[in-house]
Amino acid sequence: MSYYAVLELSTQASPEDIRRAYRRLVLSTHPDRTPDPAQHRRYLAINEAYETLSDPARRAAYDAALARLQQPDPAPEAAFESHPDPAMRRRGFRRRPLSKAEAAARVQASYPAQYARYMPWARRVNWALLLCALLLLLDSQWNTKYVDQEVRRVTEHVVRGKGGTLDSYVRIETPDLNFRLDQNMLREGEMIDVECSALFKQARIIWPAGNADPDRRIFIDTFYDLLFLPATMAVVAAIGCWPPPGNRRIVDTAAMAITLGVIHLYLLLRS
Structure with missing residues (x-):
């Protein structure tokens, strides 16, 4: 609630209007007049509003801040798509602007293509780390x-x-x-x-x-006392190798298996 609303005034109120409204409201809400806690809180708000609006400099600063809050948010800057022709890009030409929704949709649509791009590499990683995990499990028992x-x-x-x-x-x-x-x-x-x-x-x-x-x-x-580590890596890599193929599943499991593989390599070198 603005200070003007607290004093039941419009933003065009004169200094005399502000003084009259303050005297009227402060008399009806003063703690000596009423024991109501709600009226006491209103009394404090009335005094705070009057202190600001009765001072010309403070009122001007408050009016400016109030005007900024009441202004609508500026329209979001449109995203522009780069022109496919390098010569046109050098000359500053761009395609039609993209809305935020269109730009987000394009980013979302690019994820499947990225997963498909890295899937063959990730599948080989999963098979390699599955073999390493099985060797570690064999070594722990042999x-x-x-x-x-x-x-x-x-x-x-x-x-x-x-x-x-x-x-x-x-x-x-x-x-x-x-x-x-x-x-x-x-x-x-x-x-x-x-x-x-x-x-x-x-x-x-x-x-x-x-x-x-x-x-x-x-x-x-030894790290073989933590046998769940190579077992976890074997399970994660096996999920990435399991048919039917799923690009995202293969890439995500490869990333997890690589992390576990780095941990195993550190423990092997440390022992």
């Missing part, structure tokens, strides 16, 4: 042993950031393996036996060479 491995090098690594130490680990190198431990439990020259995955050589259990005591075994955490 273990092999390396016996009499000499610990040739023990290297401690500390990763620091602005907030302090982010990560610390120990890198163990033997003639056939290179793996990571969270703590330094081995010495250089020590002989150990290692059980690891057959394909990607992810060390899973180590123990002193020739010692069958299960209490001496050290179990190593």
Whole structure:
């Protein structure tokens, strides 16, 4: 509600009209005259309106702002379509203007064409990542042993950031393996036996060479403990490979499978 409406006046009211309306309304709504909370709120609004409209400078600024609010929104600028002829584009010629609805419809119509363009590439990606996920699942269940491995090098690594130490680990190198431990439990020259995955050589259990005591075994955490990750990548990639073909489904699943593949690559390189 505008200040003029609060004082029950038109925008053409004179200063004298404003003073008379204020005196009339403030007497009827003053808290000493009525205990009604609604009339008290109206009394405050009347005083606020009078403070603005009784001052010529403040009234002029208020009238200008009120006029701007009452003006209709300007018509949206029409989108122009580029002319198909390069020579005409250089000379500044454009086709008829497009409305916002037409421009949005053209963008929406371009999506199927874009999905169709990337679908063949996305399908190959899905097949490749499905194969990788199946290999990871196979590797998680297929273990092999390396016996009499000499610990040739023990290297401690500390990763620091602005907030302090982010990560610390120990890198163990033997003639056939290179793996990571969270703590330094081995010495250089020590002989150990290692059980690891057959394909990607992810060390899973180590123990002193020739010692069958299960209490001496050290179990190593690997990303194969998170078996749902390769299983999820296999499911996502399989959905992208599943007939009948759907361009959008194939491209979207390829994007998701690539993200999971990057995570798996990082975990493989980290271990």
